[in-house]
Amino acid sequence: MTLRNRWRKTLSYFMLSLTGVCAVVAVSLLFLILGILVYNGWQSVDWNFFTKLPKPPGETGSGMANAIVGSLEIVLLATIMGLPVGFMAGVYLSEFGGKTFAFLIRYMADLLNGVPSIVIGIFVWTVVVRRYHFSAIAGAVALALILIPITARSTEQFMSMVPQTLREGALALGASKWRAIATVVVPAAYRGIATGMILGVARISGETAPLLFTSLNNQFWGGGLSDQTASLPVMVYTHAMAPYDDWHRQAWAAGLVLLFGVLLANIAARLILSRGIAVQK
Amino acid sequence: MKKSSFWLGAFGALGILLVVAQAKVLINAAGATFPYPIYGKWFDEFTKVDSDAQINYQSIGSGGGIRQFTEGTVDFGASDMPMTDEQIGKVKNKPLHFPTVLGGLVPTYNIPGVTQELKFTPEALAGIYLKKITKWNDPELTKANAGVKLPDNEIVVVHRSDGSGTTFVWTDYLSKVSPEWKARVGANTSVSWPVGLGGKGNEGVAGIVKQTPNSIGYVELIYALQNKMDYGSVRNSAGTFLKADLDSVTEAAAAAAKTMPADFRVSITNASGKKAYPIASFTWLLIPSKIDDPAKKKAIVTFLGWMLKDGQKFAGSLGYAPLPKDVVAREQKQIALIQ
């Protein structure tokens, strides 16, 4: 083998193993992140964390019960507001859409998808908070605005993957178009749609920036949906940046709980999808 | 099956929360981070005094307090910088300033290897923040700290990134002791800093200084105490190097208390008096002069009364100085002005 060929071969082995290293680095990042969070946070995730309210700085024994419930409230509300809209929009795009209008909607949805969440927060501030003050509802609106385009596009994507023959079969049997959609197409695509929805909800439950000027934060339980509400991501942020060691522990714990929830939802969603999209051939 | 019972449970929980929540009088306040440790304690203690009232205080900085108060998104605000006439003009209900406690700003630092307490001259502090003094072993610093071996390291300057009354107090002091600072930068809640990293809130500045070697920042005394951070003494107008504590801060207010204007807006930085700490300040609650909701008005009035009597007792243990007696008396009269 000539010297040049030997060099080429060596280079080949070297570069290819380098790509392997890159892949291993990328994968291990996830475990590194989880590991650091667990290492720093697991001791603080105790009963107090889930049941007590935050205490004034410098005092021990506080918890984040209000943030956990607050996050659930805001995300739930956002889901109620956003999922149906996104789903219906997706159905329109996939089943009823004409050429130009559907293209426009699709383009706008992609645009919205790309808008940084903090800009969405500013928008909701100008429209909602300025008139109705900081509230969980404002926070939920902001999150819903993030959820809608994600859900619309993923619903459209999975519904358009359903083969045309299914629709035609239903119509041939005498169903009207909407009935065909509701009873045949949607169930056929439901795994994908559900996955998209779960991933979307998981994504918004981790968002912090839009909540910073919509639902703000709260020491206590707050007055329900029209009042400022605590949320886990905002708590992680404020507690991490504080100088109190006790608050740092709380931040790690909150981060761990948040990450756990988000990852669990993601894994569940992907497992549902990987079971296969329920389309009969 | 599982899905519907989940939704039922969720709505049920929401409903319960809504019902429970409405029973209380919920008051939202926001503002200064300077007094946050004691406000946090007060609002927590106040729920024991009046179990129906819940005052939720968000420490977003004095700038935020003034802004949210002006826009009416909170029921009352808090600020270490009294509102200017221009700012007051923008508010529909003229705000009443209620001083709550006195605090002192300390220069806190983190220098590896230096455990002794440092002495700072006004020129040193101004020079550091003007980027004219860049190393810890600068002559201005070494000549005031004879026995200390200051390293040849670059100073990492930390200031506030948000609109802060604490910044106002600090820059107000620097403007009084350094004509160059006054001309170049000025005093306000948010200024154009010649140098430095920005931290959000007193908490952020303390956090950065604590984690960054060779850094210096300005924080309210309690933040340095609670986090066991080093802080130095500052030379006052009479020439004495003083550390911020109950006595020196109270002394700073003593001279001002006699000449305090009727609306309580006064600056006590660089106060005269041998034992007066030079970087001290009142901090105020911004209460609207007219509160429409009777339940909220009752709760706020009760809180103010409690704060002026029992609340003051908590000040000392948290590193703040309680208000001078004649100031308290005048404030109690001002409570009656709230309609």
Added chain:
Amino acid sequence: MATSAAVSAPPRRGARAFVRRLRSGDEIARLITLAFATSILLVTVGLVYELWSTSSLARQKFGLSFLTSSTWDPVAGQFGALPFIYGTVITSVIALLIAVPIGLGAAIFLAELAPARLSSAFTFFIELLAAVPSVIYGTLAWFTLVPLMRDYVDPFLKKTLGFLPMFSGTIFGYGYLTAGAILAIMTLPFIISISREALLEVPVEQREAALALGATRWESTWQAVVPWARLGIFGSVFLALARALGETMAVTMVIGNDPSIHASLFAPGYAIAAILANEFTEATGDIYLQSLVCLGLVLFLLTIVINALARLLIIATTRRGSAHP
């Protein structure tokens, strides 16, 4: 009426025909879903309108010089966007410089070399990285990355490359480089996942042809397969760039919050998203607030342009599936 969905009778005009169509559930369904879809349009238009109108004072006062001025002085009422645009762009560029080589390498491995099951498993974990909330990346960066950079990485860079202006100056730990590093970790999964898919689309004949001509495995990958997928790879890079530009929490926590421009990468700086997060609730005074909203508008436009480019590139790959020299 048994009509196939693909071939339906053209809708007849006229109010009477409309009402008749309304009787059938189809038209109602169409109108309902149309209404929801239109809401997306309304929201987008509303967003642009609000951003535009709430920044009107600032735009009138500063005009285009807003984009080139580097003063940010709330006391004097002078605001300029340049330091923030600089910080946003620099940190994103640093992020890409770190993430693209690693990401492309990993994508090549997963698409070309790894056995299918390993590739799927690895991709699964990598895509989970994309789901980690930004504030958690920020917390990790604040506690773990900053000391790492300050105590090990930055001094090393300063020692070896200190002659370059980029790597000289005081080391704080907070600054452009650290922000760029955490952004790199956050954008990595996007680059890997999309590049991998682009590479998988490349017809196997490409690689086989190169191998048949005597290329080594690496040569066939690098010179025959990757160029074919380059549009999709560029698309992934632009997508990652768009995400990096808008990333808020992680950057806010480590960039140092200094509204000025520095040549040194060790120096603290500021990014548009970061100053919005820090100062929005506190901006006292109309011009201050409106300048911040104007910054938001700038960020919005920036991300739209980059996103549009990204989508064009990705669509180009999946539709044509070929690279033009």
